[in-house]
Amino acid sequence: MGIFNIFSKDKKENLDKGLEKTKENIFSKLGRAVAGKSTVDSDVLDDLEEVLITSDVGVETTVKIIERIEKRVAQDKYFGVSELNKILKEEIAGLLSENEQNTLKGFELPQDKKPYVLMVVGVNGVGKTTTIGKLAAQFKSMGKNVVLGAADTFRAAAVDQLIIWGERTDCKVVSHGMNTDPASVAFDTVKLAKEENADIVIIDTAGRLHTKVNLMNELSKIKRVMGKIIPDAPHEIMLVLDGSTGQNAFIQAQEFTKATDVSSLAITKLDGTAKGGVVIGISDQFNIPVKYIGVGEKAEDLQAFDKFEFVDSLFSGSNLG
Numbered sequence: 235m236g237i238f239n240i241f242s243k244d245k246k247e248n249l250d251k252g253l254e255k256t257k258e259n260i261f262s263k264l265g266r267a268v269a270g271k272s273t274v275d276s277d278v279l280d281d282l283e284e285v286l287i288t289s290d291v292g293v294e295t296t297v298k299i300i301e302r303i304e305k306r307v308a309q310d311k312y313f314g315v316s317e318l319n320k321i322l323k324e325e326i327a328g329l330l331s332e333n334e335q336n337t338l339k340g341f342e343l344p345q346d347k348k349p350y351v352l353m354v355v356g357v358n359g360v361g362k363t364t365t366i367g368k369l370a371a372q373f374k375s376m377g378k379n380v381v382l383g384a385a386d387t388f389r390a391a392a393v394d395q396l397i398i399w400g401e402r403t404d405c406k407v408v409s410h411g412m413n414t415d416p417a418s419v420a421f422d423t424v425k426l427a428k429e430e431n432a433d434i435v436i437i438d439t440a441g442r443l444h445t446k447v448n449l450m451n452e453l454s455k456i457k458r459v460m461g462k463i464i465p466d467a468p469h470e471i472m473l474v475l476d477g478s479t480g481q482n483a484f485i486q487a488q489e490f491t492k493a494t495d496v497s498s499l500a501i502t503k504l505d506g507t508a509k510g511g512v513v514i515g516i517s518d519q520f521n522i523p524v525k526y527i528g529v530g531e532k533a534e535d536l537q538a539f540d541k542f543e544f545v546d547s548l549f550s551g552s553n554l555g
Contacts, residue, residue: 245537249547252529256510257548260289261319268315274307278315289508290480292515299325323549330517330541340525340538341372344469349381349432351424351460351467355453355494356474357441357486361502361528363392365474366436367399369526371533374403378433383423384409385416385456388440396438406430416440416452421459428463437468453494472498472525475516478507487520502528505535513544 267281279300286296302325306313313321343350352369356362363386370380382405386392390412400407408423420437427435439456442449460467473496475483483501490496499522504510517524524539 245534246543246547248535249529249537249543252505252535253510253544253547255506255508256289256504259508260285260511260548263288264318268318271315273314274303274318278318279304279307282318286511289511290515291511292481292484292519295329295515295518298329298518302329319549323545326514326549327542327545330514330545341376343378343433347466347469349424349427349464350434350469351427351437351464352434352470352472353420353437353439353453353456353460353468354472354474355439355441355490355496358389360441360474360476360479360486362386362441362474363395363399363438365500365502365526365528365536366396366438367403368528368533368536369436370399370403370405372536373434374405379430380405381423381427381430381432381435382407383419383435383437385419385423386438386440387412387414387416387419388442392438392440417455417459420456421463424460424463424467450493457494470497471495472500473522474500474502476503477501477512477527478503478509480509480512483512483516484519487516487522491520491522496522498523498525500524500526500528500536501539502536505529510548513539517541 263285267285268278271278283296283300286299287293303321306321354362354366366382370382373380382396382400384393384396384407387410393409393412397407397409406426408419408426410419416439423435423437437456439453457468471494473487473490475486477483499516499520501513501516501524504513504527513524513527526536527539527544529535529537
């Protein structure tokens with residue numbers, strides 16, 4: 235099996251399908267906003283602003299998008315509402331491109347860091363452990379040697395779930411069971427990964443926002459002990475957010491970026507929700523790249539995030555006006 239390619243036909247179809255509810259939500263609102271209009275006037279722009287905010291794009295990002303479209307309207311006073319989705323697509327992709335950082339794309343591993351240490355954080359219930367399992371499955375399908383660490387020791391379900399994913403994907407899992415020291419699990423996982431010459435080690439951690447000071451201390455300790463084995467570990471701290479929670483995902487991102495050095499984001503559960511616009515806002519507002527999005531149940535439905543493909547899926551194919 236080869237690398238899962240975001241641009242393959244199947245991947246694009248899955249992305250389109252996963253974003254269906256968000257797309258329907260946005261276009262039904264846009265349709266109402268431009269009903270009976272032929273050109274994009276101030277009323278249409280006001281309605282568009284409301285559409286984007288109520289689609290969980292977020293206020294700050296929405297204001298930026300509206301300002302960009304206002305400039306386009308000023309330059310071409312006669313573009314019609316039928317072109318609005320095309321303009322939206324171009325301006326949102328342009329906005330996200332401005333935030334582009336030199337970062338590894340999904341499923342790329344640096345040649346000079348082996349094993350590559352990925353620590354995964356996020357509140358309970360966002361799909362954190364499932365995301366780790368799907369990552370393991372895809373890296374394994376690419377021929378990578380993967381080691382998993384069950385350091386979310388406060389939930390028996392998380393430990394058990396990771397062990398099941400390990401069996402399913404034929405990846406080694408380091409577990410000390412429930413109510414054990416998470417830092418000790420992380421230490422032993424990284425140690426084993428180094429001994430096994432693994433390509434990537436993924437560490438699951440507990441997510442408890444209501445005890446933020448404890449969480450910060452715990453994550454700091456986990457990072458510190460991993461650094462004893464591999465000095466610059468972890469190489470990446472990924473925050474998993476549940477896209478279906480909309481604005482709550484923003485709040486979680488704010489809290490976790492204060493608690494630890496988050497360097498990438500995974501946004502899950504975008505299928506079955508109309509709140510997929512949150513990806514645009516989070517991509518824009520946090521100076522942290524969205525690396526993966528979840529658009530379905532299967533392992534391959536965790537996709538490497540490509541802003542152009544995402545925006546194309548969201549704003550193509552519906553004609554307004």
